Amino acid sequence: MLRKLLLSAALAFGALAAPAQALDLNAMSDAERDAFGNQVREYLMENPEVIMEAVRALEARQAEAQAEADVALVADNADALFDDGFSYVGGNPDGDIVLVEFMDYRCGFCKRAFGEVEKLLESDGNIRFVVKEFPILGEQSVLASRFAIATQMVAGDEAYKAVHDALMSFNGDITLASLRRLADTYGVDTAAVEAKMDDEEVTDRIRSTRALAQQLQITGTPTFVLQDELLRGYLPFDQLQTIVEDKRS
Incomplete structure (x- = not known):
């Protein structure tokens, strides 16, 4: 889960820090990818609360999805x-x-x-x-x-x-x-x-x-x-x- 959160944070950061065409990680050169990773790491180290905010948002989203699924299960049974x-x-x-x-x-x-x-x-x-x-x-x-x-x-x-x-x-x-x-x-x-x-x-x-x-x-x-x-x-x-x-x- 943390790996997904970090990737999401990286993409979100990249949307602000880099041109749209550079967000395709597969299209980046090794040097571009390293530079981008370093920028993301630096940002997260300076703003670690972003990770916890993302965790809380994900947990809330999952809880909401579970509650909706539960309502359907109860109705069906x-x-x-x-x-x-x-x-x-x-x-x-x-x-x-x-x-x-x-x-x-x-x-x-x-x-x-x-x-x-x-x-x-x-x-x-x-x-x-x-x-x-x-x-x-x-x-x-x-x-x-x-x-x-x-x-x-x-x-x-x-x-x-x-x-x-x-x-x-x-x-x-x-x-x-x-x-x-x-x-x-x-x-x-x-x-x-x-x-x-x-x-x-x-x-x-x-x-x-x-x-x-x-x-x-x-x-x-x-x-x-x-x-x-x-x-x-x-x-x-x-x-x-x-x-x-x-x-x-």
Whole structure:
């Protein structure tokens, strides 16, 4: 990237310092090319802030292009994102704003974001929240997601929410034994859930979410979709609230 920036700066400098026909580097003699390079180097050494200005301009341009591409990706995958028919829907199901979270129970930043999201849902009261089970951090992540999805299928959304919240707050190793203890705490039929965990439908739900994430170019957790915008990474309550307010306005 720095090499491209230096070349751009050189061409820009050359446009000011040399006749138009001399800007074709391939048409220059070795002596002309050396002289031109020395002029550019001297200018950049005297004005190093130009390089940082170019870096910032490039980063802003790339961020804008990424945001535009993300809007298109969200629009193209709206049905799978917002109404796939199986993902848990919480908050206010009839809310005027939709927040989707791709999460992993072993993800430290997901656990950190959990309280922020809960605070946002409670304080706002008009956000539809969709959870995407996206286990990408190893076997324990997959085990936890299978258990949570099986709980939803066996005992419904209320039981899923209780198990989901407990897993988001859990910091130990995720094993069948720890999951059994967790399920017993909430009165879930552990045997029925365990029997369902390896069901093909559970596998299909995880596979579908992974395929959706691939379509959206999501590679990490947490990743949020807020209305038409992809938000990659952890965001605190204040930032989430500000974005929600911007969407409404």
